């Protein structure tokens with residue numbers, strides 16, 4: 252199978268030594284992969300390195316066959332990588348439409364293309380059209396997530412990085428966000444998400460990745476990892492129920 256994202260022996264940090272210490276991981280084209288691990292494991296740092304927000308110290312990052320680790324973050328965006336950051340990244344005083352259009356800044360001079368893309372993402376996430384003129388700050392947490400996803404899709408990326416999309420959401424809304432991630436994937440996007448909520452993350456993902464202390468400890472099909480008692484005992488304080496991964500109602504029960 253073709254790999255859309257490959258990290259090979261990646262070392263990166265923030266100046267005070269390496270945070271990522273030889274990370275190897277592979278994500279197949281069309282997959283949904285989920286990275287889990289304790290606070291400070293380096294999950295968001297992986298995303299920052301892939302997005303070019305952090306200079307790497309060693310190893311390589313390959314997207315769709317091309318090395319991107321020495322490109323600027325703008326060129327990495329052009330190469331097809333979009334990131335939805337961990338904290339709420341919408342501008343609360345701008346409208347939903349204005350926020351979504353900002354995602355198209357690199358194509359802003361191609362006005363008909365911007366319009367076409369906006370219509371596409373608004374069709375995928377109806378809240379964009381329904382609340383287009385409302386200030387983003389007035390949306391609920393789940394609605395904000397959809398708008399963030401829509402904005403990330405404006406440049407038609409190959410790879411979408413979602414940092415903790417489940418944070419702060421109640422079970423019903425989680426089921427909607429899960430569907431929104433599946434929708435994104437069905438339009439051909441390869442998705443990598445980082446999650447604290449293991450059941451949510453591995454429930455939506457095809458591939459699971461476990462990180463600890465700047466390294467990848469395990470990578471396997473998400474379903475297999477959910478059933479792996481060793482993982483539950485090692486990192487997440489007990490057995491992880493596999494119930495709820497299969498369908499929305501069940502998911503709402505366990506998350």
Ligand SMILES: Nc1ncnc2c1ncn2[C@@H]1O[C@H](COP(=O)(O)OP(=O)(O)OP(=O)(O)O)[C@@H](O)[C@H]1O
Pocket residue numbers: 265270288289290291292293294295296297447
């Ligand atoms: N801007 C920064 N400058 C210096 N150190 C940082 C910076 N951002 C993160 N770190 C450190 O890098 C390590 C990994 O952080 P990272 O944010 O990647 O963890 P994480 O796995 O995403 O954790 P969380 O689950 O809390 O989001 C931590 O020790 C953190 O303190």
Ligand SMILES: [Mg+2]
Pocket residue numbers: 294295296337414
């Ligand atoms: Mg993080």
